[in-house]
Amino acid sequence: MTVPASLLAVLENLRVFTAPSFATFTALVTGLVAQTGKGTVTGMLTGAGLARSWSHDRAHSFFSRSAWNAEILGIVLAHLIVRTLLPADGTAVTVAVDDTLFKRRGKKVFGGAWQHDGAAVGDKPVGRGTCFVVVGIIVELPFLTRPVCLPVMARLWRPKTGASKVELAASMVRLLAVCLNRPLHVVADAAYHGKALRHLPERITVTTRLPANAVLYDLAPAPTGRRGRPRLKGDRLGAPAELAATATFNTAQVKRYGRTDTVHLAERTCLWYGSFHTQTVHVILLRDDATDTGYDLALVTTDLAATAADLIRRYARRWSIEVTFAEARDLLGVGQARNRAENAVRRTVPFGLYCYSITVVWYALHGHHRNDAADHRAARPWYTAKTDPAFSGMLAKLRRVIIAARFMANDQVRPTDAEIRAVQHAWAQAGLDTAA
Numbered sequence: 001m002t003v004p005a006s007l008l009a010v011l012e013n014l015r016v017f018t019a020p021s022f023a024t025f026t027a028l029v030t031g032l033v034a035q036t037g038k039g040t041v042t043g044m045l046t047g048a049g050l051a052r053s054w055s056h057d058r059a060h061s062f063f064s065r066s067a068w069n070a071e072i073l074g075i076v077l078a079h080l081i082v083r084t085l086l087p088a089d090g091t092a093v094t095v096a097v098d099d100t101l102f103k104r105r106g107k108k109v110f111g112g113a114w115q116h117d118g119a120a121v122g123d124k125p126v127g128r129g130t131c132f133v134v135v136g137i138i139v140e141l142p143f144l145t146r147p148v149c150l151p152v153m154a155r156l157w158r159p160k161t162g163a164s165k166v167e168l169a170a171s172m173v174r175l176l177a178v179c180l181n182r183p184l185h186v187v188a189d190a191a192y193h194g195k196a197l198r199h200l201p202e203r204i205t206v207t208t209r210l211p212a213n214a215v216l217y218d219l220a221p222a223p224t225g226r227r228g229r230p231r232l233k234g235d236r237l238g239a240p241a242e243l244a245a246t247a248t249f250n251t252a253q254v255k256r257y258g259r260t261d262t263v264h265l266a267e268r269t270c271l272w273y274g275s276f277h278t279q280t281v282h283v284i285l286l287r288d289d290a291t292d293t294g295y296d297l298a299l300v301t302t303d304l305a306a307t308a309a310d311l312i313r314r315y316a317r318r319w320s321i322e323v324t325f326a327e328a329r330d331l332l333g334v335g336q337a338r339n340r341a342e343n344a345v346r347r348t349v350p351f352g353l354y355c356y357s358i359t360v361v362w363y364a365l366h367g368h369h370r371n372d373a374a375d376h377r378a379a380r381p382w383y384t385a386k387t388d389p390a391f392s393g394m395l396a397k398l399r400r401v402i403i404a405a406r407f408m409a410n411d412q413v414r415p416t417d418a419e420i421r422a423v424q425h426a427w428a429q430a431g432l433d434t435a436a
Contacts, residue, residue, distance in 0.1 A: 003030055004405040006366035007398065010358060013080045016072050024062045027054075032332060032355050033395065034402045039333020039352065049406065063337075063351070064344040070351065071153060071172075075179045077354055078137060078152040082180055085139045085150075085364055092183035092205075094138040094314060095176065096149050096321040097169045097192055099157060102335030102349055103129040110342040111158050119325070129335075131157045132349050133168045135176060136324060136357075138187075138317050143368055144388045145258055149320035150360055151328075151353035152176070156346050170196040177204050185303065187318040193275045193300075205303035207315055210240055210272075210283060214300070217271045219280065233273050240298040243268060244285050251290075254309045256316035264290050265308045272300055284308045327391045328356045356391075363394040367401070369417060 003011070003026050011026050028044045035047025041059045045051045082093060101117040105128065117127035136149040153172045157165050169192055177184045183203040190209040197206050218234030237243055247266035254263055264287040272281050282304050286297040301311055328334040334352030339345060372389045 002405045003027075004401045006401065007362055010080075010362050010365065014073060014076050014358075016076055017066075017068050021062065021066050021068055024058060024066070025068075028059060028062065028351070029355055029358060030402055032352065033359060034399050035333065036399075037333075039336040041337050041339060041348070043333070043336070060339065060344070063339060063347045064341045070347045071155075071175070074151075074153040074350065074354060075176070077357055078176060078180060081137050081139065081150055081152065081357065081361060082182070084361065085141065086137075090182060092185050093180060094185045094187065094317060095173065096136050096138055096318050097133070097173065097186055097188040098318075098321045098325075099131055099133045099165050099191075100325045101127050101129045101131045102329075103127050104335075106340065109340045110345045111156050113159050115159050130345060130349070131159075131165075133157050133165050133172070134321065134325075134353065135169065135172045136321050138320055141360075141364055143364075143370070143372075146388065147317045147320045148360055148391075149324045150357035151324060151350075152357065154350040154353055156349075164194075164196070166192055166194045167196040170200065173204060174200065177201060185314060187315050189318070193272075195275075195277075197275075198277050198279060200302075205301060207299060207301040207303060207311055209315070210298035210300040212240060212298075214272055215239060215274060216243060216268075216283065217273050219269065219271060220278065232278050233271050237268070237270055240283070240285065241294055243283065244287075244295040244298075245293070247285060249285070249287055249290070252309055254286075254312045256313055257319070261288070263288055263312075265312075266295075267308055269304070276302065280304065282311075284311055286312065324353075324356060328353055331392055331395055332356055332359075359394055359398055360391070362398055363389070367394065367397050372397075 007030065008026065011029060015022055017025055027048045027050060031044035031046065031048030031050070032039055035043050037043055037046070041063065042051070042056050045054060045056060045059050086093065100119065101115060104112045106112065109130065111130045112128060114126055114128050115131055117125050120127055132154045134151050135153040136151040138147050138149050140147050153176060155168045155172060157168055169188070173184060173186055186204060186206045188206070188208045190211045192208050200206065216237040218237055220231050220233055223230040244266065247268065249264040249266045252263060252265045254261055266285040268283045269280060270283060271278065279302060282301050284299045285295040288296050299311060299315055303311065332352060332355060334356070335349055337348040339348060368389065372393060373387055376393060377383050377386050
């Protein structure tokens with residue numbers, strides 16, 4: 001198998017394997033990216049052009065029996081992302097946390113169960129499959145107007161057994177902060193709060209949506225000097241709706257979801273005793289319309305230094321992880337593997353999510369050209385407002401480079417921009433554009 005030199009240059013940074021396992025790893029990454037059919041393990045072999053050269057057991061054993069650690073691979077990938085796509089000034093890294101269900105059938109699938117499915121269509125948001133809690137680094141690339149979430153860690157969550165989703169997320173975030181040695185700003189939806197997040201290191205902040213039934217309290221009063229334990233919390237402030245009824249809202253400009261909006265904000269420093277206990281938190285209430293009496297968004301954060309506008313922008317970037325889940329499923333086929341053994345189930349989904357991150361890193365370092373969006377509009381004139389490359393375009397470009405490498409001599413050097421454009425033009429002329 002021939003791996004493009006530019007892709008191999010990215011994968012060389014992820015050598016956490018033995019030499020034979022690294023060869024299998026590069027083949028399966030290349031195969032999953034190149035595969036336009038099902039993203040099964042044998043589908044990866046087919047995409048790599050190795051279905052008739054390698055035994056399928058070599059690919060299956062890579063996930064079920066080989067001695068490699070998915071989290072170590074994710075940490076090394078995180079270092080690569082921070083080193084190449086983020087500023088080197090030591091600023092905080094924004095991290096999104098969420099969980100998603102990959103549907104699976106069969107009673108013998110490890111971790112398979114009926115559980116909540118946030119992506120389900122219909123009145124019943126449930127499905128049978130395996131649920132993974134995912135941590136991704138949010139990056140803003142110079143050629144995109146929207147942020148991108150790149151998964152770097154994922155752990156299987158099993159209902160009614162072991163740790164909760166919040167505990168899994170807290171454990172991964174701690175590990176990531178130690179390994180990167182940089183402050184982390186964690187953003188998550190309203191499901192991620194509780195005791196597991198109370199004692200995170202000071203360099204980790206958490207921003208999440210405040211549930212409507214959360215009960216807030218004023219800060220604890222100063223000790224009176226009398227006998228007995230001092231009060232741990234002040235007077236009851238009530239639920240967010242009660243807080244909004246008496247709060248003073250001020251007009252502000254916030255940037256979110258690619259636009260700048262005029263909104264109305266109210267802030268309060270207080271305690272969310274039921275979740276963060278005695279840790280001081282900051283609550284932000286947002287109204288889109290000044291005539292409303294309630295609120296449209298309530299956020300709670302342990303970051304007491306950031307402004308309300310910055311926190312709203314930070315939380316809005318959380319949506320990028322939902323986009324990542326959808327694109328990883330629909331375009332890369334993540335979750336379509338049919339293995340059932342414990343090791344294989346725990347590794348295959350993280351492997352697929354890492355391939356998503358690898359594709360974006362490859363495109364940012366070796367594949368992007370300033371005319372990509374214009375070329376896309378020229379070929380598809382109905383996309384009149386398209387200004388940014390989509391992940392589907394990044395994937396299509398990498399697929400063309402992989403296909404071209406099979407028919408061209410590969411001397412293991414980085415191709416020039418002219419060579420990449422020549423490959424693109426050749427495939428477009430041949431009518432084999434895989435971006436469709």
